[in-house]
């Protein structure tokens with residue numbers, strides 16, 4: 001089920017911004033389709049086209065339900081499946097009984113489908129729609145009209161498909177740019193809360209335990225000072241590649257600060273995350289970067305605990321990383337359990353501001 005963000009608040013992440021855009025699109029298409037189609041119910045009723053009138057009533061009821069669900073529940077009623085179905089049935093049937101008067105409605109219906117359904121589904125349903133409209137036109141209109149209708153409707157679908165496809169690609173590209181760090185290609189902080197929260201939900205609902213690793217290069221400032229910022233950038237890129245080689249597909253790598261990285265490890269216990277963190281530090285310290293820059297890193301490991309928020313989880317890892325630095329760097333420190341850490345004094349919740 002698609003859950004859209006509330007329209008009253010500004011999007012706080014790129015993903016929410018895209019969902020907000022889709023919400024507006026779905027909302028406006030159903031609203032204006034309702035305004036356009038509702039009067040036709042009466043028109044067709046008066047002409048004794050009761051079946052067509054009934055289809056149009058169903059179409060309008062569906063439009064109202066979609067609007068109401070979006071407004072009051074922030075969900076997409078039946079994922080918009082009824083719109084193309086009812087629009088296609090109404091347009092085909094109306095063309096069959098009313099001729100050109102019905103045909104004109106098939107153009108906006110075909111175009112709208114590309115903005116309401118996923119692209120593949122929209123293509124499949126429009127191929128069926130154009131084929132059915134062609135068949136009806138073949139029997140209903142003279143042959144030259146049949147060809148004109150088939151080509152013009154096909155062309156409308158093609159243009160709408162290209163436009164919807166390009167908008168979808170643009171959305172994907174903008175989301176990628178907004179969620180990743182341009183230097184290393186790692187995820188940036190924009191998704192951090194969402195991804196940690198999803199791991200917490202897995203822990204709460206299914207007892208699936210995740211861990212996170214914080215990893216920070218040691219004395220990176222000295223690298224910049226000695227070799228220059230450009231060399232520092234190359235080191236960061238090479239380090240990202242070394243980390244990636246050790247990760248699983250499901251692990252997620254974030255760059256959360258200049259030379260600080262976070263790795264989220266789904267379904268991984270503290271002990272296994274600790275082993276991985278050790279291996280990562282070895283892969284950093286064992287071989288020089290750019291052939292002659294020697295580096296070490298410090299790391300911390302924290303398994304998610306029952307009932308903690310993402311910020312407390314991250315804060316525990318942060319404390320442990322600080323500990324690794326103060327113990328002399330180039331080592332892994334395991335985060336303490338929440339109760340142990342709270343005995344040492346209150347921890348500020350970064351999410352609380």
Ligand SMILES: Nc1nc2c(ncn2[C@@H]2O[C@H](COP(=O)(O)OP(=O)(O)OP(=O)(O)O)[C@@H](O)[C@H]2O)c(=O)[nH]1
Nearest residue numbers: 216217218219220221222224229230232233258259
């Ligand atoms: N080249 C490069 N340097 C960066 C980037 N982002 C942050 N830095 C540098 O990273 C350095 C971080 O310095 P510090 O925070 O003092 O940390 P450190 O020198 O690694 O020391 P410890 O973390 O305490 O071991 C600073 O010199 C930043 O300018 C970046 O994108 N590229």
